[in-house]
Amino acid sequence: MVRCGCAWWRQYGNFIDNVRLFTKGGSGGMGYPRLGGEGGRGGDVWVVAHKNMTLKQLKNKYPQKRFVAGVGANSRVSALKGSKGKDCEIPVPVGISITDENGKVIGELNKEEDRILVAKGGLGGKLHTNFLPLKGQKQVIHLDLKVIADVGLVGFPNAGKSSLLSRVSHAKPVIADYAFTTLRPELGKIMYSDFKQISVADLPGLIEGAHMNKGMGHKFLKHLERTRQLLFVVDISGFQLSSVTPYRTAFETIILLTKELELYKEELQTKPALLAVNKMDLPDAQVKLDELMKQLQHPADFLHLFEKSMLPEKAVKFQHIIPISAVTGEGIEELKSCVRKSLDEQDSKDNDAYHRKQLLNLQISSAAS
Ligand SMILES: Nc1nc2c(ncn2[C@@H]2O[C@H](COP(=O)(O)OP(=O)(O)OP(=O)(O)O)[C@@H](O)[C@H]2O)c(=O)[nH]1
Numbered sequence: 001m002v003r004c005g006c007a008w009w010r011q012y013g014n015f016i017d018n019v020r021l022f023t024k025g026g027s028g029g030m031g032y033p034r035l036g037g038e039g040g041r042g043g044d045v046w047v048v049a050h051k052n053m054t055l056k057q058l059k060n061k062y063p064q065k066r067f068v069a070g071v072g073a074n075s076r077v078s079a080l081k082g083s084k085g086k087d088c089e090i091p092v093p094v095g096i097s098i099t100d101e102n103g104k105v106i107g108e109l110n111k112e113e114d115r116i117l118v119a120k121g122g123l124g125g126k127l128h129t130n131f132l133p134l135k136g137q138k139q140v141i142h143l144d145l146k147v148i149a150d151v152g153l154v155g156f157p158n159a160g161k162s163s164l165l166s167r168v169s170h171a172k173p174v175i176a177d178y179a180f181t182t183l184r185p186e187l188g189k190i191m192y193s194d195f196k197q198i199s200v201a202d203l204p205g206l207i208e209g210a211h212m213n214k215g216m217g218h219k220f221l222k223h224l225e226r227t228r229q230l231l232f233v234v235d236i237s238g239f240q241l242s243s244v245t246p247y248r249t250a251f252e253t254i255i256l257l258t259k260e261l262e263l264y265k266e267e268l269q270t271k272p273a274l275l276a277v278n279k280m281d282l283p284d285a286q287v288k289l290d291e292l293m294k295q296l297q298h299p300a301d302f303l304h305l306f307e308k309s310m311l312p313e314k315a316v317k318f319q320h321i322i323p324i325s326a327v328t329g330e331g332i333e334e335l336k337s338c339v340r341k342s343l344d345e346q347d348s349k350d351n352d353a354y355h356r357k358q359l360l361n362l363q364i365s366s367a368a369s
């Protein structure tokens, strides 16, 4: 995080997913005691969604991050009822959730021109306030992008998530032969020949106990919540954090990752998931892959090998399983097309669900009238 003025911006390279802003409604105008005149109400502060806006543009356009609405006009002889102060509008991208200082949700902006009132203007002075105006409401708000990427990479450390991101996009994440190389999310875009783009978030490696905040823990899992699909990346030769922790096979890492997601939030398991089996260039990889496929096809036959506490309630159903090598490029084109296919399917399901809901609303309202 970088501190900048009075607000915090969480920044991934050039990308911002969260901002904190100060907002204040305008004060009311003075009343006119002698003639019983009423001051104008202060302006309100609104957050308004715009299609082409980004949080980065918001930051650049309003570096002071303060949004104060106009003061209501004083009551005068020529205008006994003072006019209302000017409203202030904060332009934000579509797909934002707004919370207050205490983390309470104020609302969500899900489509173009959605708007939410975040700070109300104060009332103008009138008889019962002794003609003195009230101040506007002050509110510090947090704006969070609901979705940071289409696809989030999930895997144990060292599985090759960053290597994969650098293979499929122009992103240049740090890659190294030790655990926890990636400490904060990095975004990249897969570009397709028909100009379609899919964003991918490379995330810090996950270890057993992440749901209890071990390793990068919650911070990492929170980012996963904000991706549309999950791409599990596992090392075909398995994983061992250190000489004092147990060695895990590729199948075990998948079971353990699933368990961690479930323990953190069951909803994470409802996201469509794909599996990339990485490092297929290593010796014996094919034999291990055959074994892994057997285990994934008949997990029940192998679950007795696990302690009960390690087993997830539900196994993840992968839409596609793709063997790859982030180093040689094997399987990468197939992976890219599977990712796209899976997202396209999700889009059409979301669209269908949206249309069904619209239809239902229509039926309910016509039945009511
Ligand atoms: N042989 C082989 N090595 C690979 C492959 N992909 C990645 N590696 C190596 O595995 C190591 C870890 O790669 P990273 O891409 O940093 O792994 P990561 O999953 O991002 O790791 P964390 O950021 O620590 O979670 C590096 O030494 C890579 O060169 C692969 O397909 N084959």
Ligand SMILES: [Mg+2]
Residues within 6 Å of the ligand: 161, 162, 163, 173, 174, 175, 181, 182, 202, 203, 204, 205
């Ligand atoms: Mg990494």
